[in-house]
Amino acid sequence: MAKKICLVCGKEIGALTGKYKCKDGYICKPCFKEKGYFQNVIKYRGFRSTDNLTLKEIEAVNADVEYNIDVVENFKATYVPDIQIQFDDNNSMLIMSPDQHVSYRPHHFVVLRYDQIVDYELLQNGSSIASGGLGRAAVGGMLFGGVGAIVGASTRKQHSVCSDLQIKFTVRNYGLPSVYLHLITTDTKTNSILYKNAMTTAQNVLSKLELITKNQQPEDTQEISITNSVADKLRELKSLLDEDIITREEFDQKKKQLLGL
Template identity: 35%
Template sequence: MGMFSFKAVCATCSNEVPFINRVAIANKEIVCAKCMKLAGLKREDIISMTSAQVKSAIGRKSESKNEIANFNPTKKIGSYVEFDTDNEKWLVLSSFLGKRDKSTIYKFEDIIHFELLEDGESIASGGLGRALVGGALFGGVGAVVGGVTGNKTSKGVCTSLKVKVTVDDVHNPTVYINLLNTNTKKNGIVYQQHIKYAEECLSMFQLICDKQKKSAAVNQSGAPLSAADEIKKFKSLLDEGIISEEEFNEKKKQLLS
């Protein structure tokens, strides 16, 4: 039965679906609003999927609920994001009261790229195969030297501050950590505190990506990269203009010590 049939059956749960509670997906199939919610998908995401893909998404969402119940964070940044470093997993907390009941759990290895967006403009970024750009290289979690906004001419008010994370998920490749979404004065304590949260997020994600990259290098060669190899790698980033000379010297000093 088509989308405009008075009676239709959901391709995933086989229940009859009222006209106002149905979504047309690929292969002229119909999915009910309840199944779309169970899959954790938006209308624009689900319309190009098959019923098998929707069922798979529902299964992943159900597994995620079980994972959330057993999620034990070892690192928490404000009321925004949590990390389980023992099991190499992380999640974004709900923007309302910082709860994790509707969160999706991701593995460390899912992270591909991340960036800090202020009022829609990218001011710092990093990820697999690249160094953190937008602030000096850091010496530890939450220690981005100089701050991510140090070289940026800024307005007096920030209306939006978020971390965008690209993950290895073809259906939901983008994860946002929304830090600020109202007009906030940059010389105030609220903005300064959330910039610290942002720096800590970037540091944590970069450390995760660097660890994943080193693990891959060990798996491929059977031995970790030497300090000299690491310095050569960052020298190539300097030559390509991806990092500054100051960042290169800081990383070189860190490796040699």
């Protein structure tokens, strides 16, 4: 039987030492523990197994967690729409806890730089009700302004109970391409205070993200975006109309505004 050599310390792994298998070899348990791989990679990042990760990828995840903890511990927010998500405009980054029940521990937060955010989307019961991002205009409930409007647009075709409300972030991160901010995770009546508070948070977060992504666009991209934005908005409006999310009157009114009529 071939000897198993630890990729970290370079020593042979004994039968009683214990080991973790990774994509390009093995890591002995003492090194795995000493480097913090179990705590950071397995526990905090939720990888149940390292079988599909290379040592380089394990080290990258480990470094990412340690960096996040340091940022969160020293984070100074300039805007806090909710304790789950906080923005620091001075350093162009945000921290967020995907878990609705925040424990306030640094490793429970994800750190995102503003320039990592590509797209964002508000999902209710699995359906998209508002979205935006780089190179495209915000669409959905945000078009009609105010929290009341986004609630009306989202519930017109939805049931009276919301079981899931979340904001999806698409980001430039190989290891974590999508991040979710969970605002509602259990059955909640759409006429309740809890639901309306969650929608207020969603509206505030999406408005902030709209400003952030607009500021991230290069000048030439902004010009192209402005040129195409009217057509994009009209397409999205038509889609909302076809799905009975908005009324014909709302469609006609917004269409006239977009066309300057």
